[in-house]
Amino acid sequence: MWWGKGPIPFPDMPTEETSIGHVYHTQEPLHIADWSGDDHFLPLKQLLHSNRLNLGSLVRVPSTTAHRC
Numbered sequence: 001m002w003w004g005k006g007p008i009p010f011p012d013m014p015t016e017e018t019s020i021g022h023v024y025h026t027q028e029p030l031h032i033a034d035w036s037g038d039d040h041f042l043p044l045k046q047l048l049h050s051n052r053l054n055l056g057s058l059v060r061v062p063s064t065t066a067h068r069c
Contacts, residue, residue, distance in 0.1 A: 008047075008051045008053070009051075010047070011047070013043055013044070013047075017041060017042075017043045017044060018041060018044050019032075019040075019041050019044065019058060019060050020060060022040075022041075022060075023060040023061065023062050024062065024064075026062075027062045027064065028062070029059070029060065029061045029062070030058070030059070030060040030061075031057070031058070031059050032057060032058040032059075033057050034056075034057065035054075035055040035056060035057055035058050036054070036055075036056075
């Protein structure tokens with residue numbers, strides 16, 4: 001994963017524990033208005049925090065159609 005000036009280490013993590021995996025599996029947009037106060041995706045949140053990456057909000061949208069084409 002790249003952020004800012006270069007890559008950050010991204011360990012093997014089940015897709016269910018990531019916001020991108022959640023959106024891919026549900027095919028629904030995801031909006032988290034306050035990332036710091038949200039309890040979802042804790043392993044991802046810990047990884048970003050350990051690399052001094054603090055998010056304010058998060059928006060993810062599926063990049064595939066409902067038919068996965």
